[in-house]
Amino acid sequence: MGALKKLPVYLEKLPGGSILTTTLNGVLNYSRASSLWYLLFGLACCAVELMCTGASRYDFDRFGMIFRASPRQSDLMIVAGTVTKKMAPRLKRLYQQMAEPKYVIAMGGCTISGGPFYYDSYSVCKGIDDIIPVDVYIPGCPPRPESLMEGVLKLQEKIKREKIKDWN
Amino acid sequence: MNTEKIAQILKKRFLDKVKEVEVFDFKPAFEVDSKSILEVCKFVKDSPDLSFDLLSCMAGVDRMDGFEVVYVLFSFKHKHKLTLKAPLPKENPEIESVSFIWAGANWHEREIFELFGIKFKNHPDPRPLLLPEDWDEGYPMRKGWKGADFIPLPQE
Numbered sequence: 001m002g003a004l005k006k007l008p009v010y011l012e013k014l015p016g017g018s019i020l021t022t023t024l025n026g027v028l029n030y031s032r033a034s035s036l037w038y039l040l041f042g043l044a045c046c047a048v049e050l051m052c053t054g055a056s057r058y059d060f061d062r063f064g065m066i067f068r069a070s071p072r073q074s075d076l077m078i079v080a081g082t083v084t085k086k087m088a089p090r091l092k093r094l095y096q097q098m099a100e101p102k103y104v105i106a107m108g109g110c111t112i113s114g115g116p117f118y119y120d121s122y123s124v125c126k127g128i129d130d131i132i133p134v135d136v137y138i139p140g141c142p143p144r145p146e147s148l149m150e151g152v153l154k155l156q157e158k159i160k161r162e163k164i165k166d167w168n
Numbered sequence: 169m170n171t172e173k174i175a176q177i178l179k180k181r182f183l184d185k186v187k188e189v190e191v192f193d194f195k196p197a198f199e200v201d202s203k204s205i206l207e208v209c210k211f212v213k214d215s216p217d218l219s220f221d222l223l224s225c226m227a228g229v230d231r232m233d234g235f236e237v238v239y240v241l242f243s244f245k246h247k248h249k250l251t252l253k254a255p256l257p258k259e260n261p262e263i264e265s266v267s268f269i270w271a272g273a274n275w276h277e278r279e280i281f282e283l284f285g286i287k288f289k290n291h292p293d294p295r296p297l298l299l300p301e302d303w304d305e306g307y308p309m310r311k312g313w314k315g316a317d318f319i320p321l322p323q324e
Contacts, residue, residue, distance in 0.1 A: 086300040119321040122308035123299075126317060 025164050028040040032075070032101065033159040035064040036152070039074035039094065041045045043081025046142040050080040063152060067090040070113040076155070077132075080142075082110040082117060083125045097131045103159070105151055107132045116141065171196045174250060182208060189253065194240050197251035202237075205254045206264040212241065212250060213269055219245045223270035228280040230311045235261040235286055256286060265291040275291060283309035 007141045008026030038060075042050055054060045054067055058122025068074045071094045083091055095104070106128055117124035130135060135158060138151040175196045186206045191197040200208050212220045212298050220241035229236040235256040242249050249312045254263055266286040267274040276287040278297040285307035288294065296303065 086298075119319055122313070122315050122318060123306075126319075 011136055012035070013034050021124045025162075027160050028164070029160045029162055032162075033156040036076045036155070037068050037074050038076040038125060041079050041081075041091075041094070042068055043079055043083060043087065044108075044110065046080035046165070047108070048109065049145055049148065050078055053148045056066065058145040058149065059095070060149075061154075063149075063153045065152070071095075072099060074098050075101065076103045076105065078105045078107055078126055078148075079081050079111045080107045080118065083113070083128050083131075084123050085125055086129075088125050088131050092131050103136060104128075105136045105148075105153055105155060107138045107140075107148060107151070108143055112137050112139060141158070142153045171248075174218065177215070178208075178212070186294035190279070191251055194249045194251045197212060197253060197255050201257060201261050202254040202256050205237075205252070206266065206269075208252065209239070209266050209269050210320075212252075218250070219243050220250055221245070223266070223272050225275055225278075228284040228286055230284060230309065231255075232311055234258045235284060237280065237286060239266070245268065261286040262289060263287070264289050267292060273292055283307060285310065309317070 007022070008030055009022040012021060040050075042048075046077040052058060059068075065076075071077075074080075077095060077097075079091065095102070106112055106130050108134065110117060110124065111128045111134075114121065114124050118126060125131065136155045138147050138152045140147050143151075175188055175198075178198060179188075182200075182204070185201045186208065188197040189197050191200050194299060205305045206229075212218045215315040220243045222244060223239060225238075225240040227240075228275065229238060235258070237253075237254045237256065237302045239252040240249070241252065251305075256263060265273070265277055267288075268290075274293065275292055275297055278293070278295065280286050281288060281291075281294065282296040282299050282303075299308075306313060308315065308324075
């Protein structure tokens with residue numbers, strides 16, 4: 001019964017059984033938030049922290065998160081690392097190839113603002129939100145796995161607040 | 169072979185076309201007239217006493233009053249080093265390509281061309297190498313370069 005408390009359901013006990021009532025909204029949001037398959041998008045040193053978070057010590061799998069090598073199978077894009085101007089069109093293209101609903105996490109200083117490459121750089125994008133919409137920003141250089149997991153939990157909160165009537 | 173001997177050979181062969189300069193490492197270093205760079209490079213590679221068969225590094229430098237191409241050479245046979253520097257004018261910097269002598273110079277020269285605008289004559293494949301395909305903002309490694317969203321480091 002402990003697990004039921006986390007679910008968006010109402011359990012009504014009847015003689016000889018029980019009825020589980022819930023909203024479609026709740027079930028959809030719950031399943032979306034709990035199986036975020038993410039696109040491997042490691043571009044620089046942040047990718048090492050991303051890999052570390054996906055590996056057994058921090059274990060992304062307990063959030064239902066598995067990495068995918070194809071944008072077609074991904075719900076979430078974790079942009080981990082420095083996005084150069086040459087990479088920007090590829091980033092945009094991969095984002096467009098992802099199926100709806102799709103989410104983006106900007107991981108690390110470089111993806112937020114250009115980070116250490118903000119000044120005196122001719123080749124680095126000053127933040128990926130110039131190119132694609134971003135849901136969660138995680139600062140750090142690179143962020144620790146704990147920060148990345150905090151960012152993912154924030155994204156899950158955001159997904160669980162979505163309403164079907166807002167879909168377009 | 170020691171550095172004095174390399175210097176001796178080069179001075180004897182090229183007289184005033186080369187001038188010894190002070191460098192931190194990779195001694196000895198010579199300033200070479202940019203018009204005779206091909207001749208000097210061919211000589212230091214083919215001469216059995218020098219036999220510089222590896223171009224270990226190649227760089228462009230913006231000296232504000234002109235440009236400079238630096239060749240850092242190494243010899244596997246004799247285990248000695250040599251630096252060649254070719255000064256170039258500020259306007260229309262141009263130098264002969266050495267990619268026929270050391271094939272490794274090919275990509276170095278392409279990179280130096282797109283970052284500094286130093287033209288390499290007779291280069292076998294003078295396409296840009298690293299910058300985005302649609303790049304049209306000039307030569308970014310030149311001093312005082314300004315791009316569309318370039319933000320210089322604030323001076324205190």
